[in-house]
Amino acid sequence: MILEVDGIEFRYISVPTLKDVSFSLKRGELLSVLGNNGAGKSTLLKCINRILKPQKGTAYIEKRDIAKLSRREVAQKMGYVAQRYENARFTVFDAVLLGRKPHIKWDVTKKDMDIVNRVLEKLNLQQFALRYLDELSGGELQKVVIARALAQEPQVLLLDEPTSNLDLKNQIEVLRILKQTVEEENIAAIVIMHDLNLSLRFSNKFLLLKDKTIFACGGMEIMTSKNIASVYGIPIAVEKFHDIPVVVPL
């Protein structure tokens, strides 16, 4: 296991937002976290990434208790793309280079520059390299933030709605790149998604959150009409179109 989440409970105030959340992730797995607005998906990612400290439970990355790692160690192992991000006056190149920060000892090396160039190319962002972040569209900016997380070369990628601002072509492209990165680099990713069809198409593991805890976690076998309808509270059918599973709200 690359990541193990063991009995996490988190409360912002007196009422728990997350209760008894346990699951594990292997290398090569791309896990979709699914559930209604306010279900606690972002909170879960923040507990794993140590932005929030759970009141109960622990997360382990490569068997090491995340609470006992330094910030730098966490950043070396986990790349995180938040739902909302700062828009500082950096160029695209510098913003992506920041992803190398946890690995840089004294100075930026040729290897760091090569990684940044490779990631920019992968995400088709080379033409924006010298553009400032505040001169980008919402979707272009979202791709830059994803590029920064990839440049970080983490063991586990945590992405909070990474395709929310992207057009259809970019949604497919970015998720293909994520899937390919997970497979080729033999890492793992946790992705919060609202689009069930994209999730079914690109993930190989699913975590359904409901009533502050895990309703189901597993492979395609848990993505039944019954389970999805129960989590989202509306009738749903899961069908196949050219062998691709699609969710149709009824």
Ligand SMILES: Nc1ncnc2c1ncn2[C@@H]1O[C@H](COP(=O)(O)OP(=O)(O)OP(=O)(O)O)[C@@H](O)[C@H]1O
């Ligand atoms: N800083 C905070 N203080 C208090 N309550 C919070 C805070 N952040 C989130 N919450 C509450 O915790 C619950 C879970 O929020 P969270 O952002 O984790 O949900 P989510 O599943 O990611 O939602 P969405 O799909 O809308 O992004 C919500 O009811 C939210 O109002």
